[in-house]
Amino acid sequence: MYTSNLLIILLGGLATASPLRVRQQTNDSNYKVIIDSNALAQALKTIMPTSDSCAGAPGPADDCRTAEQAAPFIANSSEGLGPGELAGTLALMGVESGDLKYKHNVFPGRPGQGTAGMLMPNFVAEYAASVLGAQAVAGLSPAAVLDLVTVDEHNFGSVRWFLDAKCDDGVKAALRTGSDDGFRAYMGCVGVNADDPARLAYWNRAKAALGL
Structure with a gap:
């Protein structure tokens, strides 16, 4: 049945406060998952408990962003993700950025490693080329390349990029289920220990925030 109006409805099974919505675009078989940045900011504060403030942030002066500051950029880069994928990417971002307080590697201090996903320098270069073009990064040092993508517009998109570019369809499908096994598969793609407490x-906080 066709409709000329855009219909916003809750994604089935999620709590009322969930940042995820489904927009019915042209007919009842054409849906697009969108993310409300205000609701996402509240979810971020559940997932990343210290993201409500940058007061006393231990990292480099300009690294920290609060949940409210980061939410619009995360929402934009995450549009179209389902709840399982969003939970996984936000959980990873929370760990790697220290609740949004770091976008440069401080421990051990590896030049060129960073973004909200704390990508290794080779992945930072690939990400930068994907969003800015190969010419923009040609001949630059790893640290200079990182500077290109730690602006808010690009910083928070690095986690979504890695999922899209580096994880195979099986991993994506598993993560989409929102199951613990799906998260383990995703962490395997990232190359880290999925059983790290x-x-x-x-x-677990991401699942709770998104009603999984």
């Missing part, structure tokens, strides 16, 4: 804590 810190990572599991972020994952």
